[in-house]
Amino acid sequence: MAAKASYSLPRVDSAGSFAAIEKIMSQPEFMRAAITLAEEGMRSGRGGPFGCVVVRRGEIVGRGSNRVTSTNDPTAHAEVVAIRDACAALKTFQLTDCELYTSCEPCPMCLAAIYWARIPQTFYGNTRGDAAAIGFDDDFIYQQVPLPPEKRAIKMELFMRDEAQTAFKEWATKTDKVRY
Amino acid sequence: MAAKASYSLPRVDSAGSFAAIEKIMSQPEFMRAAITLAEEGMRSGRGGPFGCVVVRRGEIVGRGSNRVTSTNDPTAHAEVVAIRDACAALKTFQLTDCELYTSCEPCPMCLAAIYWARIPQTFYGNTRGDAAAIGFDDDFIYQQVPLPPEKRAIKMELFMRDEAQTAFKEWATKTDKVRY
Numbered sequence: 001m002a003a004k005a006s007y008s009l010p011r012v013d014s015a016g017s018f019a020a021i022e023k024i025m026s027q028p029e030f031m032r033a034a035i036t037l038a039e040e041g042m043r044s045g046r047g048g049p050f051g052c053v054v055v056r057r058g059e060i061v062g063r064g065s066n067r068v069t070s071t072n073d074p075t076a077h078a079e080v081v082a083i084r085d086a087c088a089a090l091k092t093f094q095l096t097d098c099e100l101y102t103s104c105e106p107c108p109m110c111l112a113a114i115y116w117a118r119i120p121q122t123f124y125g126n127t128r129g130d131a132a133a134i135g136f137d138d139d140f141i142y143q144q145v146p147l148p149p150e151k152r153a154i155k156m157e158l159f160m161r162d163e164a165q166t167a168f169k170e171w172a173t174k175t176d177k178v179r180y
Numbered sequence: 181m182a183a184k185a186s187y188s189l190p191r192v193d194s195a196g197s198f199a200a201i202e203k204i205m206s207q208p209e210f211m212r213a214a215i216t217l218a219e220e221g222m223r224s225g226r227g228g229p230f231g232c233v234v235v236r237r238g239e240i241v242g243r244g245s246n247r248v249t250s251t252n253d254p255t256a257h258a259e260v261v262a263i264r265d266a267c268a269a270l271k272t273f274q275l276t277d278c279e280l281y282t283s284c285e286p287c288p289m290c291l292a293a294i295y296w297a298r299i300p301q302t303f304y305g306n307t308r309g310d311a312a313a314i315g316f317d318d319d320f321i322y323q324q325v326p327l328p329p330e331k332r333a334i335k336m337e338l339f340m341r342d343e344a345q346t347a348f349k350e351w352a353t354k355t356d357k358v359r360y
Contacts, residue, residue, distance in 0.1 A: 031340045038347040048360065049347035069358040072267045074274070074297040080255050087252045094254070103344045108325050109292030114334060115321045116254040116289065121335040125344020134352045135359065141295045145288050146326040154294060155301040160211045164283045164305025167218040167229035172314045178249040179315065180228065 030055050030101040031123060033063075037078065038103040041065025048136065052078035052102040054086035054095060054119070061098065062086025078102060079110035083117050093180055094118045104131055107138040108145050116180070210235050210281040211303060213243075217258065218283040221245025228316065232258035232282040234266035234275060234299070241278065242266025258282060259290035263297050273360055274298045284311055287318040288325050296360070 030053055037051025047066035054062035064081025068074055079102050087093055096118045104126040106114060114122055132139040149156035171177060210233055217231025227246035234242035244261025248254055259282050267273055276298045284306040286294060294302055312319040329336035351357060 028340060032343065035340075035344050035347060038344075039350070042347060042351055042354070042357075045356075045358070047358075049351040051347075068273050068296075068360045072271055072273045073264055074267060074360070075255065075260050075264060075293050077296075084253055084255060087254060091252055093248050093252045101339075103347060105329070105338075107292060107296075109289050109296060111325060112287060112289030112292070112321050113255050115317065115324065116248075116257075116287075118254075119334070121337075123337050123339040124329075125339065125341050126348055127338065127341070130341075130345070130348055134348050137295065141292050142325070144295065145291060145322070149285070149304075154299070157301075157303050158285075158307065159281075159303040159305065160208060160215075161305050161307070161310075163212065164215050164218075165310070167215060167222060167231075167283060168306055168310055168314050170219070171222055171229040174222070176225075177222075178225070178227075180248045180254065 026058060027101075027123070030060065030099075031103075031125060033060060034078075034101045034103045035125060037063060037065040041067065041078070046070045047076070049134075050078040050102070050104050052082035052100065054082050054098050054100050056086070056090070056095070056098045061089050075109065077107065077110050078104075079106050080113050083113055083119075087117070096120065099123070104128075105138070107131075107136075108141050206238060207281075207303070210240065210279075211283075211305060213240060214258075214281045214283045215305060217243060217245040221247065221258070226250045227256070229314075230258040230282070230284050232262040232280065234262050234278050234280050236266070236270070236275070236278045241269050255289065257287065257290050259286050260293050263293055263299075267297070276300065279303065284308075285318070287311075287316075288321050 033053045034051045038049045042049040047068045050066040052064045053060045062082040062085035064078040066078045067076045099121040100119050101123045105124040105128045128138045144152050213233045214231045218229045222229040227248045230246040232244045233240045242262040242265035244258040246258045247256045278299050279301040280299050281303045285304040285308045308318045
């Protein structure tokens with residue numbers, strides 16, 4: 001499958017056209033690296049069959065495979081692990097000049113993590129439907145997120161909002177805050 | 181604000197009615213602990229004004245405050261930190277007998293993390309609208325998640341699905357897999 005023409009936009013740099021061609025050619029390699037992480041992670045018993053790489057200017061800067069069950073961390077999805085790995089390597093909390101390759105469409109947790117990390121482009125292999133077909137809840141959670149809180153399978157209740165407001169008011173006027 | 185009657189259900193145990201009353205009385209204390217974590221985290225420069233506790237049978241088993249900017253981790257929201265903390269303490273990847281108290285409505289990343297952790301009940305202080313009013317993207321991301329991938333502000337592209345399918349097929353027939 002060909003990449004979108006728009007894909008090369010964030011990757012154009014002073015290295016010129018040869019570098020651009022080389023980078024476009026390596027897209028399948030990046031996805032294969034994500035798929036290999038998925039396969040290795042599953043086979044070694046680290047977790048589910050999911051892998052991910054974060055790429056910056058033609059180089060892999062972060063890697064992750066699912067390790068939920070082996071590390072007792074329900075947030076350790078491949079994308080979250082790869083984003084944390086890339087941010088640690090690059091010493092930043094924003095990956096605005098990166099792309100993410102993941103072996104499966106990100107679940108809502110990972111999708112929102114991509115937004116918070118400011119990654120402008122994502123390539124994914126399997127779909128949320130493919131994940132549902134082998135027993136994962138990604139599609140179910142996608143259905144739950146847009147619901148009003150009181151309609152969800154999880155019980156959610158607004159509680160003590162007046163007291164919680166204090167911290168928000170203080171943040172609004174804080175002069176030395178670091179935004180994200 | 182009174183708790184829902186259903187709240188006490190997952191917390192009923194052999195300790196009987198006195199314990200049940202004691203637990204219901206401590207709900208404001210749990211929320212205040214989350215709010216205090218939000219305030220301390222903000223004032224110490226760890227990150228945004230968000231705090232969270234995970235509670236099991238009347239005891240706090242996990243704590244978190246936002247530390248995105250101080251640890252270069254865009255996934256280090258209060259809820260994610262608290263869930264990871266609780267899972268590490270309890271040596272499990274599923275918190276089915278816990279509740280979560282957070283000083284603000286969970287963003288989609290944290291909401292999905294609550295689903296993956298199987299936490300059946302969440303109490304929240306501020307709303308996503310309150311967070312938007314002081315400059316946070318929670319509400320924007322809530323609007324983005326339900327969109328078809330090609331309509332989002334982030335570019336998303338299905339890529340090499342055939343190769344990605346291999347790991348999923350292997351998972352489907354794997355006999356020693358640990359589900360989550």
